[in-house]
Amino acid sequence: MTTTWRHLPAPAREIAGAATDAVAAARERDGEAYEIAVARLGAAERSGLVLGAVVRLLIEESHPDGLAGDDVRQVLERCVRGAAEWRPEVDPHVLLVLLASALGVYDPDADDAPPAPPAVARHAALLVADLLAVTGHPLDGYLAAAFTEIHRTELHD
Template identity: 35%
Template sequence: MTPDQRTPEQRTPEQSWPTHWPKVARDIADATADALAAVRAANRDGLLVAVEELRGLSFEQVSSVHAAIVRELLEDTHPDGLSSEDVQDALTVCAKSTIVWLPDLDVQALAAVYTGALGISDLEDDSFRIGHGAYLRSAVLVIGSLSTGVKKAQSAYIIRAIDEIARAQTIEMP
């Protein structure tokens, strides 16, 4: 079921997005929220459906939103600064908690999400090597794992990421 096919009763409060957003931003937010709900529930089938939803959208836009969310979560979970050991620990926690319900987990894809979000590696090269679907799946797994250590709702991170990207695009325009 696509976001547009849901009735108001089927929407969760987490899926109420700013009305000034364009449709594509709301679709990215909906699909990301669906994927994160599947991750929270350790629902493999739900995650597969949600990742397909994400794959139907612009990879560049979705991955930009996800990278912004990962960066903010890393900042919030490491307010005194982020070391390479912190990233390794976050990767280990994510992999250990996920492999239990997702045995085909690609740890290299998880690592690529961290390094891509931090600007250490080229997101486009990594996603081409790994595949867009695997990259998107790994991104929501990383977001889900990192968000267990914060008090803010996942929807708040989605909103901030999309708003920040929109603001940056507005500033860049002449």
């Protein structure tokens, strides 16, 4: 973990650390480290909110003109194909829910079985790792921006 998160409260630092570890394990395709990190991430309250903000920031950067249907399909296909090589249980539906949630177009009431927090954590780390590979930037800046955005939103609500 970097000093970027030193000022954050303990729960936020835990999310940042677990997300960093999960994404690093996904990039390295280290199944054991991945399982440990996503278990921590799935247990951390509000990790889905943070990961959703990171996904949205990554999508905004990699698709500055917006995300069309073909773009969504391309992101999903790339992520599923890459992850399936070492995580055969990857679920395209969960990845689609993560993308739709990050873009603000997912209605959990319309979904018969919205993904549980452990599935969100497991798939969000894969999606973030995939999107980071496209941008070529480290996760740190996106996490910091996500926490700043969430804090600002909570202050105004």
